[in-house]
Amino acid sequence: MxxxxxxxxxxxxxxxxxxxxxxxxxxxxxxxxxxxxxxxxxxxxxxxxxxxxxxxxxxxxxxxxxxxxxxxxxxxxxxxxxxxxxxxxxxxxxxxxxxRREELAAQTQETLLREAALVTDRDELLDRAWHLPDAPLPSAGTLARFLSLCRAGTALHGSLSEELADLWDGTLPTREPLVQALLAGWLEGGVTWLAGDAAQWRPSLDCVRALLEADGQRVLSLHVPPGVGGQGPAQELEDQLTRACRSAAPRTLTVILTGAAHALTAALPNTLAGWPDVRFLVLGGVPAAGEGLILTLPDYCDGVMPGRAAGAERTRTRPAGTPLRALLPGGRGPAGLQRRCGQHRPPHGATGPPRGFLSARPTVRSPTRPDSTLGV
Known part of the structure; x- marks a missing residue:
């Protein structure tokens, strides 16, 4: 050397x-x-x-x-x-x-995840991406992407479930990878786009809705009409969101959007950016500008996912980047890593943040008048 x-x-x-x-x-x-x-x-x-x-x-x-x-x-x-x-x-x-190591490892992890989304035999690619040396600590969004691609019952699925449980600060309400992926995306906040066959996403999406509603969350379903081009779909969606938020309880912050792909793509990118306090699950479209979290439906998802044998051992394998801070003299580390390690996470309920977590922010800003609220 x-x-x-x-x-x-x-x-x-x-x-x-x-x-x-x-x-x-x-x-x-x-x-x-x-x-x-x-x-x-x-x-x-x-x-x-x-x-x-x-x-x-x-x-x-x-x-x-x-x-x-x-x-x-x-x-x-x-x-x-x-x-x-x-x-x-x-x-x-x-x-x-x-x-710099972490930044380059994150780029490599992103490349491996993109490759894994394009093939059916993806287990090796996912394992390489998860165990990549110096990879950053996984966010909820990163866990969602892994979970949407991995098979149930694998060692990787066990590790991902444990990481998600750490973010949840409690027992996960489900062992289904796709449902876990949607819950992780919900924890990430913002917009989660569900790419692929909408019919195959439906069972997992319905399960997530039931879990959220059982925890006291309010979930709305809105449909984006095809429109006539221009600002038609975007304006219609904005009007629907305004009416829904005015008539709903303060904790109504989760919206499931459906519609034709072209209508969603035309209406959403600018509209969603104006509603920072709302979580969106979008079924049927993908963002033109690549904004938000995109989850890919695995090709082998046919409604029956292989499960882990009863009593089978599960080895906890955190990403290689996890112990980085502990290995550094005096606990030093990259600024971003140090913030993540030291950041306090409030405890979550059975399906996410505690009941006061979302209601502590009861105002929903209007995209047309950011300085005003809708009074919810």
Whole structure:
């Protein structure tokens, strides 16, 4: 392996671009009595490796063949600067390296999930995506995407269920992967688009509705008409939402939308952005701009999902990124990871947030007048 400090310097310059000399010296040699001299020595080594070092006043940048822009350095099983010694560098640079690893791992995980959604034999792809080194801690939305694709009774399904139970802070009301996926999407909030055959989503969607209503949540069903083009479908949907929210109880924040795919695609992207306090489950369309959570119906979903044998053991396998913070000196980690680990989660009820969680926000903002509410 190349010497760590010149290698770290090269990686930083290639990714971050032009950087003042003093900043580079402080990042790499925070405890040195002469960090500028250390920087000069490392720059000489970079030139000896064939790296083009560019000087612009007091700023430095570098040019060298690299796959860092495409994320190729973090392919499956690889890691950004994996094995490079980080001792002796500043906490800021250490956090930068760890954060970059997590960012590239997240990109790789996204690629694997997209590939898994396109094939029927997806178990290996899902396992690779879940156990990817340095992957970020899974959000509810990430769990929803995995659950919508995995088979019931697998080791991966067991791990996903346990992660979802941690977010729930209680026993999950169901072991059905698709129902769990919808509940995870509901926890994520915002818009969840259900891609694929609407008829095959219906049983799981009906189950989620029953679970939410049993927990005291109010669920509305609205249909988006085809319209006549232009703003017709969007205006009709806005009018329906306004009427529904005015006539419903304060906790009416979950709306199931149905309609023709072209009507949903035309009406929703702009309309939904104006209703931040409402959870939407959209059946029959996909977003044109890719906004919101998209769940893919697995090809093998035929109404009968294989279950786990009674008494079968389930091994808890958290994603490889989970213990990252615990392994760092002093508990340091990338800013995003640290926020996730330290963020307090209020306890949830049997099907989600406690009864006061949603009703604590009883106002629903109008998309046409964001400064006013609908008085619910």
């Amino acid at each position: 190349q010497e760590p400090k010149p290698l770290l310097l090269l990686a930083y310059l290639l990714i971050e671009g032009a950087t003042p000399r003093d900043r580079l010296a402080r990042l790499l040699w925070p405890d040195s009595s002469d960090p500028r001299n250390n920087l000069r020595v490392s720059l000489c080594k970079l030139r000896g490796w064939g790296v083009t070092v560019i000087t612009d006043g007091d700023c430095l940048s570098a040019e060298h063949p690299s796959d860092h822009r495409t994320g190729g350095a973090c392919g499956a099983g690889a890691g950004f600067l994996r094995g490079v010694e980080l001792s002796g560098v500043s906490p800021e640079l250490e956090d930068w390296v760890l954060g």
